[in-house]
Amino acid sequence: MKLTFVRKLAVAALVLTASSTVVAEEEKVLNVYNWAEYTAPDTIPGFEKQTGIKVRYDTYDTNDILQAKLLTGNSGYDVVVPSTHYAARQIQGGLFQKLDKSKIPNWKHLDPAIMELVAQVDPGNEYLIPWGYGTNGLGYNVTKAREILGENADLANWDNLFNPEIARKFQSCGISILDEAAQVFPAVLHYIGKDPNSSNADDYRAALDVLKKIRPYIRQFSSSGFIDELASGDLCMVYGFSGDVMIAASRAKEANKNFSIDYYIPKGGAAAWFDTMAIPKDAPHPENAMAFINYIETPEVHAAITNEMFYPNANKSAREFVNKDIAGNPMIYPAEDVAKTLFVIKAQPMNIARLQTRLWAELKAGK
Incomplete structure (x- = not known):
């Protein structure tokens, strides 16, 4: 039964x-x-x-x-x-x-x-x-960037963002970076000569030190909102997704803005995703x-x-x-020569993912 x-x-x-x-x-x-x-x-x-x-x-x-x-x-x-x-x-x-x-x-x-x-x-x-798919690199209001850095300045250079002496020059017109630890830390690690997919906790603390030095000059953390602000002229440098910067460039052109926007893959390499x-x-x-x-x-x-x-x-x-x-x-x-400099962001062990999240919160809080 x-x-x-x-x-x-x-x-x-x-x-x-x-x-x-x-x-x-x-x-x-x-x-x-x-x-x-x-x-x-x-x-x-x-x-x-x-x-x-x-x-x-x-x-x-x-x-x-x-x-x-x-x-x-x-x-x-x-x-x-x-x-x-x-x-x-x-x-x-x-x-x-x-x-x-x-x-x-x-x-x-x-x-x-x-x-x-x-x-x-x-x-x-x-x-x-x-x-x-795309890359993470630097987007500029090129007109303002050249006013700040000079007509012949190299805009495909990570120093423009990660060197505090240069980044502070952009403070008045606005810097935005992606609001995602897993997208930002690999770029900083690469910049300081570390493995962008490092599993060494000390490497991430070193990367945080770099970010803390430019923190006073970062106006916002945004993974999509920066598009309209870059297009309107409210920002002049972003660390963002390639396509999003190009969308901002297209919108600025359609609105007949008196400035140009462009995207750069920094020399030495950037993240592909x-x-x-x-x-x-x-x-x-x-x-x-x-x-x-x-x-x-x-x-x-x-x-x-x-x-x-x-x-x-x-x-x-x-x-x-x-x-x-x-x-x-x-x-x-x-192009093929540029593609060879790109690195793919990989999944991190949970302990590193948690560390990234913790350090990111510390950075955003301005501690």
Whole structure:
């Protein structure tokens, strides 16, 4: 009797699960959680029109915010876009489900060389597919920067930010740096001749000393808000994402501002990163998520995103649809000699990640 009851309960559970799956598959809903300023105007409307699936689209501006949602569980999101240095730990923690490549036929358009780089954190490319990639470097109001440093000043120089004697010259017109420890510390470590992915706690304390010396001249910590402020002339130097600086440059030009904005990969090297699409383990609509990923990898669709947001993508077939002034810009698509100087930010052990967070809080508090 007891065994029969247990069997019936098991069967009922299976039926309920199957029914729930059918409902989820049939429900025309998709919940996406992505970085701010990261689509073309017709990206989401185009998907909705093509599939009849209604998209709820929310944004964040740091990996820490996304990770908090994922760790809490039951986020309700079907597609998220973590950077690879966070995604590596998230994969290890079982936060994502494997991609069903048979449901992503546009996978064939992905560049094997880029997928090989992503495989460093996602062996076999089982969980992640690139949305965009870029570098972290220096963005300037070039007009103001040359007034401050001189007409022939080298703007592709980390000293402009990390040397306090130079950084203080920018205090009156404003400096902004990314509000994410994992994006900033590697650049400082590289600047002082350390491994940008060091696991030595003393190296991070040395990097903090560098940052503390320029702290009085940092107006804000921002991972996306700096775009409009740089475009409006309220900032004159930022340590930011390549594409975001180029967005600011485009907006300033469209507004007929009397200054120019440009992005520089500092000589000696900078961080390269990948933002990737992933499906949370508890995603309520995984089939719709797969359809969305496949749609994004339509060459014309992904090219439109690159044309709007100035971030390259991993879709080799999309390159022909990317505007020539973007595809030919060496600060967006780095030349081979520059690419060789780039380093990839990697996932850190938890003790180092916690140390970064602690030191970052200390820096922001001005202690």
